[in-house]
Amino acid sequence: xxxxxxxxxxxxxxxxxRLACQLIENHGDFKETILIGIQPRGKMLAKxxxxxxxxxxxxxDIICGHLDITFYRDDFRRHEKPIEANTTEIDFVVENKxxxxxxxxxxxxxxxxxxxxxxxDYGRPSQIELLILIxxxxxxxxxxxxxxxxxxxxxxxxxxxVVSWKEIQxxxxxxxxxx
Amino acid sequence: MSELxxxxxxxxxxxNEQDIQLIFETADxxxxxxxxxxxxxxxxxxxxxxxxxxxxxxxxxLSFELAEKRLSADxxxxxxxxxxxxxxxxxxxxxxxxxxxxxxxxxxxxxSPGAPIFLSKHINxxxxxxxxxxxxxxxxxxxxxxxxxxxxxxxxxxxxxxxGDILHSRVALSNIFALKLLGAEVKVxxxxxxxxxxxxxxxxxxxxxxxxALDWCDVxxxxxxxxxxxxxxxxxxxxxxxxxxxxxxELLNSLSKDIVVMHPGPINxxxxxxxxxxxxxxxxxxDQVENGVAVRMAVMYLLAAKINR
Numbered sequence: 001x002x003x004x005x006x007x008x009x010x011x012x013x014x015x016x017x018r019l020a021c022q023l024i025e026n027h028g029d030f031k032e033t034i035l036i037g038i039q040p041r042g043k044m045l046a047k048x049x050x051x052x053x054x055x056x057x058x059x060x061d062i063i064c065g066h067l068d069i070t071f072y073r074d075d076f077r078r079h080e081k082p083i084e085a086n087t088t089e090i091d092f093v094v095e096n097k098x099x100x101x102x103x104x105x106x107x108x109x110x111x112x113x114x115x116x117x118x119x120x121d122y123g124r125p126s127q128i129e130l131l132i133l134i135x136x137x138x139x140x141x142x143x144x145x146x147x148x149x150x151x152x153x154x155x156x157x158x159x160x161x162v163v164s165w166k167e168i169q170x171x172x173x174x175x176x177x178x179x
Numbered sequence: 180m181s182e183l184x185x186x187x188x189x190x191x192x193x194x195n196e197q198d199i200q201l202i203f204e205t206a207d208x209x210x211x212x213x214x215x216x217x218x219x220x221x222x223x224x225x226x227x228x229x230x231x232x233x234x235x236x237x238x239x240x241l242s243f244e245l246a247e248k249r250l251s252a253d254x255x256x257x258x259x260x261x262x263x264x265x266x267x268x269x270x271x272x273x274x275x276x277x278x279x280x281x282x283x284x285x286x287x288x289x290x291s292p293g294a295p296i297f298l299s300k301h302i303n304x305x306x307x308x309x310x311x312x313x314x315x316x317x318x319x320x321x322x323x324x325x326x327x328x329x330x331x332x333x334x335x336x337x338x339x340x341x342x343g344d345i346l347h348s349r350v351a352l353s354n355i356f357a358l359k360l361l362g363a364e365v366k367v368x369x370x371x372x373x374x375x376x377x378x379x380x381x382x383x384x385x386x387x388x389x390x391x392a393l394d395w396c397d398v399x400x401x402x403x404x405x406x407x408x409x410x411x412x413x414x415x416x417x418x419x420x421x422x423x424x425x426x427x428x429e430l431l432n433s434l435s436k437d438i439v440v441m442h443p444g445p446i447n448x449x450x451x452x453x454x455x456x457x458x459x460x461x462x463x464x465x466d467q468v469e470n471g472v473a474v475r476m477a478v479m480y481l482l483a484a485k486i487n488r
Contacts, residue, residue: 070208071208071220076222077484
């Protein structure tokens, strides 16, 4: 097993800062915008972005939730993904709001496809955007592309992108692992 | 990747503790789903489920059907009273015919104990036992334990007394298995004639005095007196049963602590439980019904994950 560092702790912090700034350019005071982290791994990124927006740019009252897509997957019964569900926390209405999906790695696009279906159960957003930390381009199964992207990566199928967070794994890093 | 250790839900006896915890954790998420404005997920959109009810049911049948529809499964319903069973068709023949119509899962209630086990050995579909005679009613026990967990935080270490007609009750047997598996202490309470011999070999205590039983417990599960299954007389009169084993508000208020009151339904109001108790804050009877849908969704979702295509 070999591994390569894609983003160091410092680079990860800078990337999150940039993504937050790009969000501010398009969403201003976030009055009509809702941030939604895709469970399980988008939740941490959404939390970090929210921290930057609140602490560094003093934008208050940003609505942020997280969405679990387990029951909406199209690979159920293919025994590829776990069937265990995570919590969904969306206690607000998404009707006519601008929704930003937040996830750590964009790979086949199937999770985002499932999220697009799942969010409809909470209303009809006026617009949906996608924010991704690591985009594994050339691996897509579906015509889905990010609106905001931290870093583009060319990786072969045997390689995995592993995002670790200080709060969970003890350190901030993005690694490319070859198994 | 965790999954159930079984391919059918025939009884609690065949499950292990991890299975039950997985069902509960999945049910937590489905409970969130059924409280949304749109209460439906597409998980089982390619699955067809047959509900075969060879015995009457209101709550269980509605609950299963609703759970199936909330999971987007296709559903066909069958009741023995309006079918060819009356013309002498055997169980296997009836079910084989239904399976020829490409059904993936069978939910069955049957008056004969063991009927779902027999069926699971002969057909190529997942079988969910929705009650087999006086044997087991696994989804009821799961939803009862889930409701206890929801109200009291955990099932382990809790003291549960099951009161009433233990002899004829599949709910009692499944509850005993599930509660013991999850680490609760269990006692049964009822007239001697309605307690099976050697019930203590299942690891449960026996108490004939309801007051003592209620003083001991955290949760009382009040069972219905199943007159339809009684061939001989098990107690002198309904009035005497109510006086000795019925739960009324006076008795409930005289206890030293607030216990949780459960009932699997249908209630004989004024027999095993009075209306003021059934409708009191300590009663979680309607929570049990709501949780029933979420727990059944979890069971069918997790079983469907094991169907190979």
